[in-house]
Amino acid sequence: MDKVTLQRIEKLHPYVRxxxxxxxxxxxxxxxxxxKIRITQGWRxxxxxxxxxxxxxxTSGKKVTNAKAGQSIHNYGFAVDMCLIIDGKTASWDTAKDWDNxxxxxxxxxVKIFAKHxxxxxxxxxTFKDLPHFEKKEIKTKKGAVKATWRNLAKMAKNNDGYVIF
Structure with a gap:
């Protein structure tokens, strides 16, 4: 795991780090x-x-998100975007390449490993497929499971660091 990925993980919600x-x-x-995998975006x-x-x-360019501020799971630290780093230096978002043959x-x-978790x-x-994006579906708490949607997370109290409290 590279330094960049570790730094981005440390900004995620403590629940998923x-x-x-x-x-x-x-x-x-x-x-x-x-x-190898690299986290390109975590908490936002x-x-x-x-x-x-x-x-x-x-601004100019192709739309990259349909989520306004507060409407992305990234805003709560429960989502990551990734790429593959080839030979330790080149970023790839090629979903078809089989580098290990x-x-x-x-x-x-x-994708299968993320799904298993x-x-x-x-x-x-x-709609609006986001190939680099993964998000936690459910958060298990002492009071039961919480579906990890931005609507649910936005309603929750936050601690001093800005993370939702369960």
Missing amino acids: EEVKQIIKECDKALTGRA SFEEQEKLYAIGRI DGIADWYEC GWDWGGNWK
Whole structure:
């Protein structure tokens, strides 16, 4: 696991940090070839979210999100975006390439590992597919399970660090 990925994991909600580290370790172990996983985005501020939402609407470019500030799971630290780092230096978002020649695209090896841990893949969405995106589907608390939607998370109290409290 590279330094950049570790730094981004440390900004996620404390509830998922160790789980994401475990997922990355499992992905890197499964990817026996030239590719390793890198987290390109984790927690995102409301300000960053508004800037992304403006792309293709207020500023030039192709739309990259339908989520306004507060409407992204990234804003609560329960989502990550990823890429593959090839040979330790080149970023790839190629979902079809099989860098380790095991007959399964490396990207889909990671998709399966995230799913095993209860994470939803943006590539499975019916509209606005987001191939680099993964988000936690459910949060288990002492009071029961909470569906990890931005609507649910936005209503919850936050601690001094800005993370939702369960």
